[in-house]
Amino acid sequence: MPLYQQLHDDLATKIKEQVWRPGQLMPSETELKNLYQVAIGTVRKAIEALIAEGLVERSHGKGTFVRKPRFDNSLFRFFRFESADGQRRVPSSRIVQRQVLPATAYIANALQLKTGAPVIELLRLRSVDQQPMLAENIYLCAQRFAPLMTLATDEFGDLLYPLYERSCGQIIASANEVLTVEAITDAQAKLLQLPRHTSVVVIERLALGSDGKPLEWRQSRGAASKFRYSAEIR
Amino acid sequence: MPLYQQLHDDLATKIKEQVWRPGQLMPSETELKNLYQVAIGTVRKAIEALIAEGLVERSHGKGTFVRKPRFDNSLFRFFRFESADGQRRVPSSRIVQRQVLPATAYIANALQLKTGAPVIELLRLRSVDQQPMLAENIYLCAQRFAPLMTLATDEFGDLLYPLYERSCGQIIASANEVLTVEAITDAQAKLLQLPRHTSVVVIERLALGSDGKPLEWRQSRGAASKFRYSAEIR
DNA sequence: TAGTGGTCTAGACCACATG
DNA sequence: ATGTGGTCTAGACCACTAT
CATH class of the missing domain: 3.40.1410.10 (Chorismate lyase-like)
Structure with a gap:
């Protein structure tokens, strides 16, 4: 299983378990890169998948937020x-x-x-x-x-x-x-x-x-x- | 407008104008990279957008194909x-x-x-x-x-x-x-x-x-x- | 064996938001 | 000024397909 996929699944699980709460900021790209010891491109790809699923939102200059279901x-x-x-x-x-x-x-x-x-x-x-x-x-x-x-x-x-x-x-x-x-x-x-x-x-x-x-x-x-x-x- | 966006639009236009016909192979990543003088990552991002729109299909080892409307x-x-x-x-x-x-x-x-x-x-x-x-x-x-x-x-x-x-x-x-x-x-x-x-x-x-x-x-x-x-x- | 897409890396530079 | 995401680059390595 590809690395970015594993990373994505791990992040998705953490979101579902509310390790990061809805509406809250989640770790930045660089933090995740260091945390998981992967390249920044891999982090990006994993997060892009989360966006496509509607689990998170990104905002330029601010960060990546866990979406609260509306x-x-x-x-x-x-x-x-x-x-x-x-x-x-x-x-x-x-x-x-x-x-x-x-x-x-x-x-x-x-x-x-x-x-x-x-x-x-x-x-x-x-x-x-x-x-x-x-x-x-x-x-x-x-x-x-x-x-x-x-x-x-x-x-x-x-x-x-x-x-x-x-x-x-x-x-x-x-x-x-x-x-x-x-x-x-x-x-x-x-x-x-x-x-x-x-x-x-x-x-x-x-x-x-x-x-x-x-x-x-x-x-x-x-x-x-x-x-x-x-x-x-x- | 971002480069990958411009590239995407250009490719989409060529597909609609049937420069590459439905069902046919379109140029490979490396060909496009040389043609447009951009990095391969940029080509990939443009093509990923085409896939999301359903305009093309990729097949590992074979190439990228223009989708025929079904x-x-x-x-x-x-x-x-x-x-x-x-x-x-x-x-x-x-x-x-x-x-x-x-x-x-x-x-x-x-x-x-x-x-x-x-x-x-x-x-x-x-x-x-x-x-x-x-x-x-x-x-x-x-x-x-x-x-x-x-x-x-x-x-x-x-x-x-x-x-x-x-x-x-x-x-x-x-x-x-x-x-x-x-x-x-x-x-x-x-x-x-x-x-x-x-x-x-x-x-x-x-x-x-x-x-x-x-x-x-x-x-x-x-x-x-x-x-x-x-x-x-x- | 050669060519293709798929994954992964490592970094540069920019634009945006905030203090 | 600092940190964030957004864009772009340049290349390595792998797995799949065809010949």
Whole structure:
């Protein structure tokens, strides 16, 4: 494995372990060069990779800083429902149910766990102006996200990804979503206060860490008639 | 402007002007170094930028190659309907209607034209295995896309973006899509061979050139039950 | 064996930010 | 004035590909 790669991995680990805290200055090129006994070009290459991943920022004359995740951005990055006028609102969130159960084959596959491995299931209802908008089934590896089982569910707050980071040290970096439309089940109809047989949009999301490993799998359901989803293709 | 940037721009221009053709080998690092009288590191940095943009590919021991635009890729980039098993198929395409008409305020706004400016409207039906899947309304600036009005519609082929490039020199580089669900109109129900009042997914797409200028606006409609859309969020 | 890209080194000089 | 990152140089050595 190339030197700059090893160096990069080492730095990335230190950032994840918060040896250097978000927003803080990390060692300069020359310091790192001396610390690791490598050429300055090698240090630069390792840091350039960190920049590409969004882990650090450099500022000429100042230094290299560990980036703090901007959740006002990522909230909108991941929450892609729009109201009819194209505005995006932060819905309030309520955890309806929380339990640990053995992973089904499908979920285990998505999260790259063994079938039957313990996963946390969260049922969550998200509302805008007291109107239920989305019902979500969320699955997480029970080991990685163990702190979520002890914390009171009414302290989870309206956004889960900041919570994952705060209480479990897990950072969501990207996601894949698949959208389909189906008829609602009776249980969900009740939860969402919709008539039976309404058609709902299902968003299946696999959320990944910065290393590309799957961290969370969720299904979100909401009334199709109120649905609006936007995407950029590059 | 930094040297490596200038070099990069020069190389990028030569690629776009097809001085080196797609698929062909371009000069090696040492050749470029001598040609431009710069250090080899500078050449490398310029080429790394070309790689990041997807303009070239390098292969160890072989050399640096100009990438040929893969329309089999970009087709899938933009046509995101998937069959139930996750496979993606190339639908066949038929132009049902073609006319020039004055732009409505909405379309003019989307395409950044004046209201009433002439636009080409295409109605297009896309089928998989003779089954109609998608009905599309497509709008293009009549000036830019004038050649499309003289060409026979049965020679358009199954994909429009390669056609835009071949016959009008217009290249689609990115797009924004907005998805909604609505009830089908009677005319569309007939075209898509669906029962009345079926719910359909509507995909509104604004396709942009590499300069970010809007080139095409389209609405695609297909039965919600057969719908599957996947997106990557970064 | 010759040519290519991939890695790594060691340093010079500049532009920017701060005290 | 000092320290930082940004640019640029000049070359060594290695691993891969082709002949």
